[in-house]
Amino acid sequence: MVTIWWGVLGLLLGGYFALAGYDYGVGMLLPALSRSGDEAGQRRVLGAVGPFFLANEVWLVAAVGVLFGAFPHLEGRVFAGAYVLVVLLLLGLVTFSAAVQLRSRHPEGNRRGWTFAITAGALVTAVSWGLFLGNLVRGLPLDAQGRPADDVLALFNPYAVLWGLGFVALFCLQGLVFLAVRGPVEIAGRVRRLTRSFLAPVGVFLVVATIWGAFSVSDVSWAALAVVAIGFAAYSTVLFGLRRPRLALPAVMLLSACPALLVGVLRFPVVLSAPTGYQLTVDQAATTPDMAAVIGWFAAPALLVLIAVQWLTWRAHRRPVDEKSLLHF
């Protein structure tokens, strides 16, 4: 039962990165994709993400809800242990999400500030996620009782910084592949050029993070190796499938979900471990079985409705943005 809930958490987090990752990519690249004076162009780029935006972002909300409900003894350890990173992440997320939603609401408003907030917010979000997950792979700086070590700089170790930079490249690539499917035709050439320039950094990140990780992480399981293999297979599909964006898009979405899935399998059944020897197992982290069942009765139908509705949204808005597309953001 506990394993199933761990899987549900993985599904929600993986879904979040697979979907929201391209939101952040498009946000970071907004100034590079259309000139600052070209308001109609910027609206069309944002319009590509538009119909999916609200639905994408809330996968994280649901994931944190499951983390709190099903694993109440883990949530506090993780968020308090990486306090500064979680704060940075939230500052980025809030700025990005609010700016996307508010930017285009007043027709005569000045939008430069909002556009900057979108780009900066997306960048901070991407870097913070990389730093956070990189630290989870390596082990959070906790003391032997699982309390956060009062050492902020330990969270910015070189391995985590590598992940932070890697996530920027990864989300940018994801955003570009998304735009190749759904973006307006007029920027197709620019999207292709930018995609090619982000392929190499992402590849370097995957290779270096894997090799470095293999040396710094002990007891790597077969499941972790399988996730790494899936990640590389997804990357190759993107690399060789660029001319067929409808194949490359699911591949790059899978690739973005891989880091979170990797953390999930590396941290199972010991969900939290620190270099000091502190360990928390999945059974210690989980709530009682009857409580988990109560949440399950609500969660299962909600998730089914959700996946159906989001699938229909995708079907309805699968064509590139053109004159007839509905723009909102």
Next chain:
Amino acid sequence: MDPLPIARLQFATTTSLHFLFVLLTLGLVTMVAIMQTRATIRGGEQPHRMTTFWGRLYVVNYALGIVTGIVMEFQFGMTWTGLSAFAGDVFGAPLAIETLVAFFLESTFLGLWIFGRGRMNKWLHLAVLWLVTLTAYASALFIMVANSFLQNPVGSRMENGVLRLDDFGALFANPALVASLPHVLGAALLTGGFFVTGVSAYHFLKRTNEIDFFRRSLRMGVVTSLIGSVLVVQAGFAQFAEVAGYQPDKFKGSAGVGLPLGMMIMVGFFAFFASLIGTLLLFRDLLLRARPVLFLMVPGIAVPFVAAILGWLVREIGRQPWLVWGKLRTADAVADVSGGQILFSFTAFTLLFVVLAIADWVLLARIAKRGPAVATAETELPVLSGV
């Protein structure tokens, strides 16, 4: 540096701001849903335009509700780790269900509503908006269930130093919930009603050409305010009997609670009488000519927000020093994060939220002032969602 006061201040600031936005969200979405129902059943130009205009304001307000909500959700794990360790097995469920069933679905349906406009069957589109409304109310229900559990931990027992669930149903029959939920829902309707009334009054003061549009809006705003204020006052007083049962000393000799309580009651009665007078003046549209009354209605928009914050203070300050009443002290629940780090996050969140909240309110004011007419610049772009 002692982390406790800063962590409390951080949570209070985030929650207060969140509360201001979701209260209007809840009230406004109900009214927009009724407007769209009228437009769908009877047809006609005006109800349709009303749905668009008030829906536009609703969407702008919603943005800040969602972002402040995310930060609140994370804060339980960031600074109140003792709470999840001690009561997570009970308290976690309503919170998890709130995010999964309500928050998650609400946003998805809202996206569907915004982008389904004119593309979707009109009955289906209406159903989607009612689903947004329903999930917003579900959200309020589960959050109040969680909060009421902290006020009065029913349905649970102590076992090895932590709380365990006995009876999930008891969480919904909690005396701390039964009167406070209608009180909060009444406050939301009152907030939405005062907002629509105030904006409509502004346009009459400016001698608008959209007389029919704002006459209909004003009527709806005033009547909603009356319904909301009756509910808020009635459920407000009903709470005294309930509170006496589970927190008997709450209102005795504590100035921290007494002052906001007295002010809230005054504001509540003021809102009730103002709504009553407004409703009476609807007779033969007397209200449209009563300019002094219209003049008061514009700043009146702020009144329910003030009352809501006061009510929030009464409920939350009144239970200190307990986080879970009688079981877990607030001081024992705070995380082992250093005071300096919490001070950093408190400063950063507060600055960001204040800037965003002001930007959001300025945006709301500008859209509200512009009225329902669509500007020419907007029509040059491709198809816009309208809201």
